[in-house]
Amino acid sequence: MTNNPASDKTLRLDKYVASVTDFSRSDVKKLIKAGDIEVDGQVVINPATLVSSDAQLALDGQPLRAATPRYFMLHKPAGFVSATRDKWHPTVMELLHEDNLERLHIAGRLDADTTGLLLITDDGQWAHQVMSPKSRCYKRYHVTTEADIPAAAVERFARGLFLDEEKRRTLPARLEILSPRQAWLEICEGKFHQVKRMFSALDNKVVALHRQAVGELELDETLAEGEYRALTADEVTMLAREAGND
Ligand code: URA
Numbered sequence: 001m002t003n004n005p006a007s008d009k010t011l012r013l014d015k016y017v018a019s020v021t022d023f024s025r026s027d028v029k030k031l032i033k034a035g036d037i038e039v040d041g042q043v044v045i046n047p048a049t050l051v052s053s054d055a056q057l058a059l060d061g062q063p064l065r066a067a068t069p070r071y072f073m074l075h076k077p078a079g080f081v082s083a084t085r086d087k088w089h090p091t092v093m094e095l096l097h098e099d100n101l102e103r104l105h106i107a108g109r110l111d112a113d114t115t116g117l118l119l120i121t122d123d124g125q126w127a128h129q130v131m132s133p134k135s136r137c138y139k140r141y142h143v144t145t146e147a148d149i150p151a152a153a154v155e156r157f158a159r160g161l162f163l164d165e166e167k168r169r170t171l172p173a174r175l176e177i178l179s180p181r182q183a184w185l186e187i188c189e190g191k192f193h194q195v196k197r198m199f200s201a202l203d204n205k206v207v208a209l210h211r212q213a214v215g216e217l218e219l220d221e222t223l224a225e226g227e228y229r230a231l232t233a234d235e236v237t238m239l240a241r242e243a244g245n246d
Contacts, residue, residue: 011050011051011052012047012048012049012050012051013032013037013039013044013046013047013048013049013050013051014028014029014032014047014048016051016055016057017031017032017037017057017059017064019100019102019103019122020057020064020103020122020124021059021064028047029047031059032044032045032046032047033045033047036059036060037057037058037059038057038058038059038061039051039055039056039057040055040056041056041058055124056124056125056128057124063125069121069122069123069126070098070104070121070122070123070230071119071120071121071123071126071230071231071235071236072096072098072104072119072120072121072228072229072230072231073117073118073119073120073217073219073220073223073228073229073231074092074095074096074117074118074119074120074223074226074227074228075115075116075117075118075219075220075223075224075225075226075227075228076092076110076114076115076116076117076118076211076225077095077115077225077226078112078113078114078115079112079113080092080094080095080112081112082106082109082110082111082112082118083106083109084101084102084104084105084106089112092106092118092120093120095226095228096120096228100122103122104120104121104122105120105121105122105124105127106118106119106120107119107120107121107126107127107128107130107131108127108130108131108139108190108214109190110209110211111193111196111209113209114209114210114211115209115210115211115225116141116142116209116210116211116212116219117211117212117213117214117217117218117219118211119214119231120228126236126239126240129240129243129244130214130215130239130240130242130243131190132243133171133188133189133190135188135242135243135244136188137188137214137215137239137242137243138174138186138187138188138215139186139187139188139190139211139213139214139215140184140185140186140211140212140213140214141184141185141186141187141195141209141210141211141212142182142183142184142208142209142210142212143182143183143184143185143195143199143206143208143209144181144182144206144207144208144209145181145182145183145199145204145205145206145207146181146204146205146206146207147181147203147204147205148180148181149175149177149180149181149182149183149199149202149204150202151177153175153177153183153202154175154176154177156202157170157172157173157174157175157185157198158172158173158174158175159172160172160173161198161201162201163191163194163197163198163201164197166191170187170189170191170194170198171187171188171189173185173186173187173188173198174186184212185198195209196209214239215238215239215242215243216238216239216242217231217235217238217239
């Protein structure tokens with residue numbers, strides 16, 4: 001996600017490329033050194049360069065994807081961090097019973113105390129498109145707050161507001177107040193702790209946060225917390241289309 005200080009830069013470029021192609025590590029190193037691999041549109045020639053898991057890779061100008069990309073939705077429980085590794089806390093990856101876990105990446109992290117729909121895939125390009133603010137693919141959150149939500153918040157969020165240390169207003173967000181301290185909020189960005197910071201800008205505090213949908217894709221209600229399933233081909237295509245990727 002953009003502007004997320006926690007975004008992991010933990011993948012070596014050569015390892016990442018090898019994981020999404022049939023090339024051996026030594027062949028991948030040669031390709032990188034020859035200048036054939038681009039990361040987010042820039043040629044990178046050092047195989048040891050650390051790249052983010054949502055970086056877009058290309059070989060000879062062609063986007064690289066895993067041979068058979070996998071796409072999962074997880075009902076994230078509270079208490080699990082959205083990271084591939086963590087020294088102190090359990091990670092969402094520990095909930096997946098899949099081979100080659102190191103190839104999978106989280107598309108749009110959730111805070112440790114946030115529950116709900118988390119997408120996990122080895123198709124970095126798809127993940128990037130779906131989560132990019134440019135795609136205007138809205139994510140819907142159910143928010144519970146400590147204090148009452150004023151009616152004026154609807155207009156403030158729709159207009160966008162300045163969060164600490166941000167130079168630009170937040171993009172238009174849709175707020176539907178359900179009860180004095182509960183609301184649906186739809187945002188199409190993923191700034192660090194964005195929902196919590198938006199309510200904090202109104203001198204309120206989020207006490208519970210749950211992601212219910214990403215674009216048209218709703219959290220499957222048959223999934224208990226901690227359970228996951230593969231996305232159907234239709235769901236993958238629907239999100240790609242929504243994000244303008246198809
Ligand atoms: N906004 C937040 O503040 N936290 C999340 O987990 C997701 C969006």
